[in-house]
Every structure is written in C-alpha cells, then in structure tokens.
Amino acid sequence: MNPSPWRVFAALCRRDVHVVARELPFFLLRTTLQPIMFTIVFGYLLPKMGFVQRGYTGALLPGVLGVSLAFASVQAVALPMVADFGWTKEIEDRLLAPVPISVIAVEKVLAGTVQGMIAALFVLPVARLIMGPINGLDFAHFGLVVGMTLLGAFTFSAFGLLLGTGIKGEQIGLMFGLIVAPMIFFGCAYYPWKALAAVPVVQVLVLVNPLVYVSEGMRGVLTPALPHMNLAVVAAALVVISTTFMALGLRTFDRRAVT
Amino acid sequence: MPPAIETRALRKVYPAPPVRRRGAGGPPMAPLSGAPSPAPAGSKEILALDGLDLEVPPGEFFGLLGPNGAGKTTTIGVLTTRVRPTSGSAAVSGIDVQANPVGVKQHIGVVPQRPNPDRQLTVIQNLLFHAAYFGISRSDAQPRAQALLDQLGLGDRGESKVDQLSGGQQQRLMIARALIHEPDILFLDEPTVGLDPQARLSLWEILRSLHGEGRTIIMTTHYMEEADRLCDRLAIVDHGKLLALDSPAGLRARAPGGTMIEVTLDGEAAPVLPALLGLSALTRTSAKGAEVVAYAERAGEAIPLLLRAAEQAGRLPLDIRLTPPSLETLFVSLTGRKLD
Numbered sequence: 001m002n003p004s005p006w007r008v009f010a011a012l013c014r015r016d017v018h019v020v021a022r023e024l025p026f027f028l029l030r031t032t033l034q035p036i037m038f039t040i041v042f043g044y045l046l047p048k049m050g051f052v053q054r055g056y057t058g059a060l061l062p063g064v065l066g067v068s069l070a071f072a073s074v075q076a077v078a079l080p081m082v083a084d085f086g087w088t089k090e091i092e093d094r095l096l097a098p099v100p101i102s103v104i105a106v107e108k109v110l111a112g113t114v115q116g117m118i119a120a121l122f123v124l125p126v127a128r129l130i131m132g133p134i135n136g137l138d139f140a141h142f143g144l145v146v147g148m149t150l151l152g153a154f155t156f157s158a159f160g161l162l163l164g165t166g167i168k169g170e171q172i173g174l175m176f177g178l179i180v181a182p183m184i185f186f187g188c189a190y191y192p193w194k195a196l197a198a199v200p201v202v203q204v205l206v207l208v209n210p211l212v213y214v215s216e217g218m219r220g221v222l223t224p225a226l227p228h229m230n231l232a233v234v235a236a237a238l239v240v241i242s243t244t245f246m247a248l249g250l251r252t253f254d255r256r257a258v259t
Numbered sequence: 260m261p262p263a264i265e266t267r268a269l270r271k272v273y274p275a276p277p278v279r280r281r282g283a284g285g286p287p288m289a290p291l292s293g294a295p296s297p298a299p300a301g302s303k304e305i306l307a308l309d310g311l312d313l314e315v316p317p318g319e320f321f322g323l324l325g326p327n328g329a330g331k332t333t334t335i336g337v338l339t340t341r342v343r344p345t346s347g348s349a350a351v352s353g354i355d356v357q358a359n360p361v362g363v364k365q366h367i368g369v370v371p372q373r374p375n376p377d378r379q380l381t382v383i384q385n386l387l388f389h390a391a392y393f394g395i396s397r398s399d400a401q402p403r404a405q406a407l408l409d410q411l412g413l414g415d416r417g418e419s420k421v422d423q424l425s426g427g428q429q430q431r432l433m434i435a436r437a438l439i440h441e442p443d444i445l446f447l448d449e450p451t452v453g454l455d456p457q458a459r460l461s462l463w464e465i466l467r468s469l470h471g472e473g474r475t476i477i478m479t480t481h482y483m484e485e486a487d488r489l490c491d492r493l494a495i496v497d498h499g500k501l502l503a504l505d506s507p508a509g510l511r512a513r514a515p516g517g518t519m520i521e522v523t524l525d526g527e528a529a530p531v532l533p534a535l536l537g538l539s540a541l542t543r544t545s546a547k548g549a550e551v552v553a554y555a556e557r558a559g560e561a562i563p564l565l566l567r568a569a570e571q572a573g574r575l576p577l578d579i580r581l582t583p584p585s586l587e588t589l590f591v592s593l594t595g596r597k598l599d
Contacts, residue, residue: 002361002362002365002394003393003394003395004394007394008391008392008393008394011388011391011392011394012392014388014391015377015380015388015391018379018380018384019379019380022379023379088375088378089371089373089375090375090376090377090378090379092341092369092371092375093375093376093377093385093388093389093392093436094392095341096339096364096367096369096392097364097392097393098361098362098364098365098392098393098394099361100360100361257341258340258341258342258343259273259336259341259342259343
C-alpha cells in the first residue's frame with residue numbers, strides 16, 4: 001500500500017520545519033543583513049544628513065521588505081538544492097519516498113515561501129525601528145499584505161528551484177553576482193517604478209525583473225497612498241512569472257533527480 | 260510470484276558530458292555517478308548499458324560484478340527509479356520502473372555507494388523521518404528504528420550527530436535507513452568501498468543475516484572475494500553487457516584452464532607471440548603492449564619455455580605474476596582487463 005502523497009508531503013514539511021527552526025537565526029542573519037544595512041544607510045543616515053527627503057522612507061520600506069522576502073526565498077530553495085544535487089546527495093532519501101518526485105520539489109518551494117515570509121516579517125519591525133515613523137504606512141488591508149507577501153515569496157521560491165537545479169554547484173557564486181545582485185538593484189526596491197519615468201528606457205527594461213512587481217506590490221498594499229503600480233497588473237504579472245518559474249523548475253528538478 | 264528484478268534489452272545512453280574548457284590538457288572528468296565506460300571512438304555519447312538482460316528470483320543474493328565503468332551503478336540506478344533507460348524495460352517485483360516508479364519505491368531499500376545521510380538530523384531522526392516519508396507512523400517507527408540500530412551495532416548512537424559516526428558506522432546507518440520501511444528488495448551499490456577490513460567483515464555478516472531473513476539482495480561490487488563469498492549468483496558485466504551469469508562455483512568452473520601467467524617484457528610483446536603460439540604447454544596466449552598473458556595447466560613447466568621464447572625474440576622479462584584459476588582469471592579472460 002502506498003501512503004497518500006499528502007501524508008508524505010506532511011512528513012517532508014515536518015523535516016523542514018525541524019531543520020529550519022534550528023537554523024532560523026543564522027538564516028535570518030544571512031538573508032536579511034543586507035536589506036537591514038541598506039535600511040540603516042538609506043532610511044536613517046542619509047535622511048539624517050539631509051541627502052534624501054524624509055518622505056523617502058515611505059517608498060523604501062516596502063521595497064526593503066520585497067528584497068528581504070525575495071532574497072530569503074531564493075536562498076532557502078536554491079542553496080540546499082545546489083548542495084544536494086551537487087555533492088552531498090542528501091536529498092536522495094527523499095527521492096526514494098513513494099511519491100511522484102514533483103511532490104518533493106513542491107514541498108521545497110512551499111518551505112522556501114514560508115521562509116521568505118518569515119524574513120519579511122522579521123525585517124518589518126526592524127526597518128520601522130530604524131527609519132522612525134513612516135508617512136503613508138497603512139496596515140488597513142492586512143489580507144492584501146499577506147496575499148502579496150505570499151505571492152512574492154512563492155515567485156522567488158520557484159525561481160530558487162529553477163536556479164538551484166538549473167545551474168552547477170561551482171557557478172553558485174556567479175549566480176548571486178550576475179543574477180540576484182542586478183535583480184535587487186534594478187528591482188525598484190529602493191525607488192518607485194513610477195519615478196523611473198525620468199529614464200524611460202530603464203523604466204521599460206526593468207519590467208523583465210520579477211522583483212519590480214514584488215516591490216511595487218508591497219508598495220500597493222503597505223503604502224497605498226503613495227505612487228505604485230496597479231495591483232491587478234502586479235498580481236497578474238506575478239502569477240504568470242511564478243507559474244513559468246515553477247513549470248521550468250519542476251522540469252529541471254526532474255532532470256537532476258532522474259538522469 | 261514475479262521475479263524480484265527483471266530487465267529486458269536494457270539500454271542507457273548518456274548524452275556527451277560537457278567539454279571542460281578550464282585547464283589545458285588532462286583527461287576529461289568522469290561523470291559523477293555510474294562512471295560509465297566511454298563509447299566507441301567518434302561518438303560523443305556514453306553507452307552505459309548495452310542490451311542488459313537479467314532476471315533475479317525473490318530471495319536471491321545477487322551480485323553484479325564488474326570493473327569501474329561497467330554499468331553496475333547505472334543498472335542499480337534504473338532499478339531504483341533514478342536513471343531513465345534509453346530503451347528496453349526493467350521491472351521490480353513485477354512493477355515496471357518507468358510506468359510506476361512510485362510503486363517500485365515501496366518495495367525497495369537502497370544503500371548508496373557513498374553514505375548520504377541527512378546531516379541536519381541525528382542518527383535516529385534519519386530513520387524516523389525516512390519512515391515518515393513512507394507513511395509509517397511515529398509510534399510504529401520508533402521501536403523499529405531502535406531495533407535496527409541495535410541490530411547494526413549503533414544502538415547507543417541514536418542521539419549522535421551523523422558527522423560523529425565513522426565511515427563504517429555511516430554505512431550501517433544507510434543500511435538501517437534502507438530497511439526501516441521493510442522493503443522486500445535491498446539494493447547495495449559497492450557497499451564496502453572505503454571500509455577498513457574489520458568493518459567490511461562485519462558488514463558481510465549483516466548482509467548474510469539479512470539474506471537469511473529471506474530478503475532479496477542486489478549488490479554491486481568490484482571485489483572478487485566479496486562477490487564469491489556472499490552471492491548466490493553473479494553476473495559479470497562490462498561495457499554495459501552481460502558477459503557471464505552463474506553461481507560463483509559455476510563461474511569458477513568456467514575459468515580458462517590452468518594458471519594465468521602474466522609476464523611484463525622490456526619491450527613490445529607482439530614479436531614474441533608467434534613463438535608462444537607454438538608451445539603446447541600454453542592453452543591460451545595473448546599480447547598487449549609489453550604484457551603477455553598466457554594460461555597453463557602446469558605453470559612450472561610452461562614458464563621456462565615461455566621465457567626462452569621471449570629471449571629468442573629479443574625480449575627480457577621484467578616481472579612475472581601467477582594467478583590460480585579463479586573468478587579473477589575468468590574475469591580477465593572475459594573482459595580483457597582487471598577489476599580494479
């Protein structure tokens with residue numbers, strides 16, 4: 001008798017909860033230090049020195065949360081995948097579980113999504129503390145905040161699956177240098193997309209970057225009074241992008257798992 | 260009852276490994292797992308299995324013997340659903356591995372070539388979570404895990420971190436993990452590579468007792484002695500093909516007559532060959548590079564004749580090695596190469 005895939009899925013989740021809970025402080029340190037330092041410089045020091053306007057923090061906070069959850073989600077999935085398929089082969093005990101192997105990949109993406117959301121949840125009060133009161137910050141649409149965080153984290157978690165299974169272990173450094181870093185800088189995290197109208201070419205080019213939609217989406221739900229991309233456009237873009245990443249990621253995962 | 264495993268005309272062709280640009284010269288890196296033998300010159304693909312037919316009845320201790328790159332690991336990979344065959348079919352307990360990999364996984368336990376425990380978990384957690392992946396409740400898994408650890412000499416290591424175990428202990432943990440869901444068929448891929456002699460002997464004992472409990476065991480090895488001592492039947496494979504299949508005793512009986520004499524000369528061996536073929540004391544003779552390999556019923560008589568013939572052809576012997584008729588000599592006569 002085969003166990004139900006749900007039961008196996010639950011066991012895979014328990015394993016990740018067990019491991020992630022123990023590693024959580026290190027995980028948060030690794031994934032949120034960069035956005036937090038950015039917050040200190042751009043959300044505290046520069047406004048104090050008078051280089052940026054006080055109102056800037058309203059545009060910055062949602063972007064910083066977007067970066068945090070994107071960066072954490074990608075790392076949570078991609079790094080273990082690269083190691084597991086590259087050298088430790090530890091995932092093999094799960095690949096032997098009597099379920100379709102896509103169940104294992106989906107569970108990893110789900111775990112990455114939750115980790116991304118935890119990172120955002122951790123950064124929010126820290127950033128608020130550093131920046132002081134933020135004009136326009138509004139938690140009235142809490143359901144939308146959760147939904148947008150979920151969608152953004154899922155998108156980047158699926159991207160982590162694709163990266164982690166699609167590239168070789170020795171290229172992991174290259175991946176962060178060439179893909180993740182530009183994504184963060186051109187992801188409208190530190191400036192609103194509407195403001196890019198000042199440089200129209202860039203405003204169009206950055207639309208290929210999924211982080212743009214996450215940052216703008218976070219603006220739409222956290223600081224709805226400030227300029228942001230239409231939420232319906234954001235949601236549609238993220239659904240299309242995450243579905244594409246997931247489909248491609250499942251394929252590369254399958255190719256690594258069954259050679 | 261269906262055979263424990265059955266393969267028909269099983270073929271596996273791996274795509275060509277990517278060309279490595281870094282570092283001039285040097286041989287290309289072997290693929291990570293399986294290390295299949297290179298394909299014929301000119302073709303870039305790697306032929307790992309070339310029409311393999313195997314049938315193993317339930318309850319047998321079956322060995323796949325072959326040198327590195329013979330296709331042993333690929334065979335195990337196909338049977339454990341981790342390698343997709345290019346053509347042909349494979350079934351485990353009558354279940355087709357491609358049509359129903361999930362069904363196959365329910366019946367098998369796999370001990371990998373290199374221990375790959377979940378290093379984030381303790382020893383016993385490795386077993387408990389693996390049981391959970393098979394839908395076994397914690398209350399059932401706990402006593403079973405402890406019993407397995409006791410049986411495998413890890414009874415007091417349950418709470419240890421995996422990294423605190425020795426290589427042999429990790430290998431035993433892999434066996435415990437492979438058994439926690441009580442599979443009918445246990446696959447072991449080169450289970451004793453890298454173990455010290457004592458750990459190897461203790462592993463042999465464990466495998467014998469598991470077989471005694473009625474389990475089917477499929478093991479790959481390139482250690483002749485291991486295959487000889489443990490297996491009911493042995494398949495000798497090379498270049499992805501089945502070369503011989505019989506009990507160890509049956510295979511030994513098929514070894515070419517007499518002692519294998521290997522002589523290393525101080526130059527090309529080919530000029531010596533015509534003179535050797537005329538010697539009635541030698542049953543079979545071949546030459547490759549500076550090596551002459553010959554078989555003789557009475558090696559003591561044949562060696563002086565062989566050496567004289569070599570000297571007359573202008574060659575001096577540098578080294579002589581003798582191997583009595585054994586699986587080893589059969590293997591060399593079948594494959595033209597040694598195991599290691």
